[in-house]
Amino acid sequence: xxxxxxxxxxxxxxxxxxxxxxxxxxxxxxxxxxxxxxxxxxxxxxxxxxxxxxxxxxxxxxxxxxxxxxxxxxxxxxxxxxxxxxxxxxxxxxxxxxxx
Amino acid sequence: xxxxxxxxxxxxxxxxxxxxxxxxxxxxxxxxxxxxxxxxxxxxxxxxxxxxxxxxxxxxxxxxxxxxxxxxxxxxxxxxxxxxxxxxxxxxxxxxxxxxxxxxxxxxxxxxxxxxxxxxxxxxxxxxxxxxxxxxxxxxxxxxxxxxxxxxxxxxxxxxxxxxxxxxxxxxxxxxxxxxxxxxxxxxxxxxxxxxxxxxxxxxxxxxxxxxxxxxxxxxxxxxxxxxxxxxxxxxxxxx
Numbered sequence: 001x002x003x004x005x006x007x008x009x010x011x012x013x014x015x016x017x018x019x020x021x022x023x024x025x026x027x028x029x030x031x032x033x034x035x036x037x038x039x040x041x042x043x044x045x046x047x048x049x050x051x052x053x054x055x056x057x058x059x060x061x062x063x064x065x066x067x068x069x070x071x072x073x074x075x076x077x078x079x080x081x082x083x084x085x086x087x088x089x090x091x092x093x094x095x096x097x098x099x100x
Numbered sequence: 101x102x103x104x105x106x107x108x109x110x111x112x113x114x115x116x117x118x119x120x121x122x123x124x125x126x127x128x129x130x131x132x133x134x135x136x137x138x139x140x141x142x143x144x145x146x147x148x149x150x151x152x153x154x155x156x157x158x159x160x161x162x163x164x165x166x167x168x169x170x171x172x173x174x175x176x177x178x179x180x181x182x183x184x185x186x187x188x189x190x191x192x193x194x195x196x197x198x199x200x201x202x203x204x205x206x207x208x209x210x211x212x213x214x215x216x217x218x219x220x221x222x223x224x225x226x227x228x229x230x231x232x233x234x235x236x237x238x239x240x241x242x243x244x245x246x247x248x249x250x251x252x253x254x255x256x257x258x259x260x261x262x263x264x265x266x267x268x269x270x271x272x273x274x275x276x277x278x279x280x281x282x283x284x285x286x287x288x289x290x291x292x293x294x295x296x297x298x299x300x301x302x303x304x305x306x307x308x309x310x311x312x313x314x315x316x317x318x319x320x321x322x323x324x325x326x327x328x329x330x331x332x333x334x335x336x337x338x339x340x
Contacts (some may be wrong), residue, residue: 002149002151002153003149003152003155004152004176004177006176006179007148007152007176007177007216008152008155009131009177010131010169010178010179010182010258011155011156011159011178011271012159013127013154013159013161013179013182013183013186014159014165014166014178014182014183015159015160016183017183017184017187018160018162018165018190018193019159019189019217020187021187021191021192021193021194021197022193022215022216022217022219023197023213024193024194024197025193025194025195025196025197025198025199025200025201025216026197026200026201026212026213026216026280028197028198029197029198029201029202030201033179035144037332037333037335038332039334039335040327040332040334040335041328041329041331041335042191042194042195042328042329043195043331044187044192044193044299044327044328044330044331044336045191045290045327045328045331046192046301046326047286047289047290047296047299047300047303047327048189048299048300048303048322048323048324048325048326048327048328048330048331049189049303049323049324050164050282050285050286050289051187051255051286051300051303051304051307051327051328052297052303052306052307052320052321052322052324052327053168053171053282053307053320053323054279054282054283054286054322055303055304055305055308055311055336056307056308056311056319056336057276057279058283058322059149060308060311060312061306065276065279067297068273068276068279068280069279069280069283072279072280072283072284074282075281076148076283076287076325077287078128078264079133080125080131081131081258081263081281081284082131082134082138083133083307084283084284085138085277085280085281086178086277087280087285088273088277088279088280088283089272089273089274089275089276089277090273091275091281092124092273092276093199093272093273093311096273097339
């Protein structure tokens with residue numbers, strides 16, 4: 001079992017970037033208080049990033065992916081993550097089989 | 101707390117507090133373990149060894165960013181793209197850290213920079229609730245943080261060992277697992293149509309257009325920035 005040097009470099013880059021985001025808020029709040037539009041811009045980031053990640057698959061790939069996304073949302077409304085993920089995966093496999 | 105307990109050494113009372121709080125986070129630990137097994141299995145499909153998966157979980161310790169990184173993973177790994185993507189995906193930590201910082205003010209010097217390394221969505225939410233009830237002690241925070249950290253590193257590594265037997269994930273719809281996880285995560289950020297619809301629509305539109313026209317992972321940053329801009333523009337109307 002080994003670690004590839006490039007893989008480790010990527011992991012290290014991710015680790016440094018992630019720690020910076022974790023310490024930044026702590027340092028920031030000791031110096032300035034974010035309010036108004038800069039705060040609103042930052043607050044919209046997590047939802048916007050997640051939407052950006054899923055939009056091409058959900059909206060612009062095909063009916064199987066769009067349908068499975070709907071199934072995932074309906075199950076996720078009941079709360080837990082794992083049943084929603086299992087249901088979404090099963091749905092996309094089924095829809096692809098039906099549409100193939 | 102009884103007099104007997106109060107008389108015990110400081111270390112003992114910290115341990116008792118930590119033990120009681122571990123019971124409170126048991127349900128969170130179970131769901132994180134399931135999530136970790138899934139991530140490990142997906143990492144194995146992308147060609148990461150169990151040791152590499154362990155190293156990623158131990159050093160990065162950020163579920164969403166790790167799922168996104170594996171979705172983009174290529175051989176050889178695109179170091180700068182993955183680092184920049186982790187930065188963008190984890191920008192929410194800036195806000196989370198800012199919210200937690202006042203509660204950490206009374207902690208021993210030098211502990212906060214270590215403690216924030218373990219800040220994840222789940223223990224952050226539980227810590228904020230505790231801070232609202234009264235004092236957020238370092239024992240509560242660290243007990244919860246280390247329980248989640250141990251669960252995450254162990255379950256992702258185990259998932260990677262078990263998951264390497266799975267081939268051709270698209271055949272079983274497993275490529276959709278990433279999308280399904282992100283759908284569930286983003287639903288947690290829904291703040292009603294007035295607050296969330298404009299930034300989400302802007303993010304979706306920008307991501308779809310950029311993904312169709314620009315090669316690479318730039319659609320994530322484009323969507324994130326478009327949504328952030330929409331959120332900022334919208335807040336002016338709310339304030340005035």
